[in-house]
Amino acid sequence: MDKISVIVPVYNVEKYVKKCLESISNQTYKNIEIIIVNDGATDNSENICKEFVENENRAKLYTKENGGLSSARNHGIQFATGKYVLFIDSDDYIAEGMVEELYKNIKAEDADVSVCGVYNVYSDNQSPQCKEEIYFCCEKDRFLKEYFIGEKIPGTICNKLITYEIASKISFPVGKIYEDAFYQFELVKYAKKYVVTTKPYYYYFHRENSITTKPYTIKNMNCIEIYSNFYDYINKEIPSLLEYAFFRLSYAHFMVFDKMLMIKDYKEIKEYREVLGFFKKNFWRIFKNKNFRKGRRIAVLMLKLNVKLYRFLLLQDLKKKGVNT
Structure with a gap:
């Protein structure tokens, strides 16, 4: 052995x-x-x-x-x-x-x-x-x-x-x-x-004070960074997997954006418009990606129409899960 x-x-x-x-x-x-x-x-x-x-x-x-x-x-x-x-x-x-x-x-x-x-x-x-x-x-x-x-x-x-x-x-x-x-x-x-x-x-x-339950910091952009790297690599080396790589990149943006919305003055975050812009630019591509559950596809539609409503529902969901915001 x-x-x-x-x-x-x-x-x-x-x-x-x-x-x-x-x-x-x-x-x-x-x-x-x-x-x-x-x-x-x-x-x-x-x-x-x-x-x-x-x-x-x-x-x-x-x-x-x-x-x-x-x-x-x-x-x-x-x-x-x-x-x-x-x-x-x-x-x-x-x-x-x-x-x-x-x-x-x-x-x-x-x-x-x-x-x-x-x-x-x-x-x-x-x-x-x-x-x-x-x-x-x-x-x-x-x-x-x-x-x-x-x-x-x-x-x-x-x-x-x-x-x-x-x-x-x-x-x-x-x-x-x-x-x-x-x-x-x-x-x-x-x-x-x-x-x-x-x-x-x-x-x-999953600890209560783990990275997955904490509000946004600039280091959370590392998540978007690495899946952007993956996306570029797949685009060059294995283009048949591009929509799967895009799914993961989109998921990273959702995760980071949700963390931003845990902060009261989320609009003051320097990277806020960059991340929101990703959803606006790629709305249809996300909405049609079957790897996303129905709830996430509805979420991107809500983001496009009303960020405040999306944030309200997000905070209600986090409260149910016992996450302090």
Whole structure:
């Protein structure tokens, strides 16, 4: 059995990190090394990690100054000695058979990347990202198509086992958010063969103060930046997938725009008119894109007609979900 390097960046997650590390330690696949990177945590995370390392001889703890998630992941891969690499976020956890399933599939198909399904976990419930459990092997074209749609291949990097040969060539972008998307933009340039099971093994925890529930900051434009990069790449290399890339780019604009509208003086945001202009310019293209659910196509119509009404309904929906605005 080949060794697998599991890299876990840690920063101020004292409530979650023990469960995460124990879920890795309890894997049915035993030939793993657990590389924990303490990214300058200021809570009790480091002590929890130290105690874990004392009792788990496959684990090592490395401490560095705070540099962010990308910096911690990049630091961790320097110490990887496995044939394959897996990144796990320290506020998430994994089913005990996840590593074994990913490894079994990547070996069976002689693939570069092995993907499994994800549970979206909230404070009061959890649900699988993909309702249907399927298995398939594919090349880059289908991988990107499914990645852009987002159901069978979720956006996180943490449900993907990658050969060290490829992972060692790619860095996460320091100073940016949506780092997983930037990483996967580089990944598809190297990886040729992918194996996917939508059966969920990774538990992705949505915290109340996570990036997905916070109002707009300028860094949210990183999301539009990376999917613009994807769109340009697809336009040049795989034009048959252009409408799928456009779907993802449009989705990024929706996400950023919704965050802008969480702010009272949203019209004062420098980038507001740029993002709104995207919807006005591409109204028909979005409205006719069948990858969008009916609700989103109605939303772009509402944006075209009345932004204030769209904002009112958005804030009502966020309030129902318990998001403070």
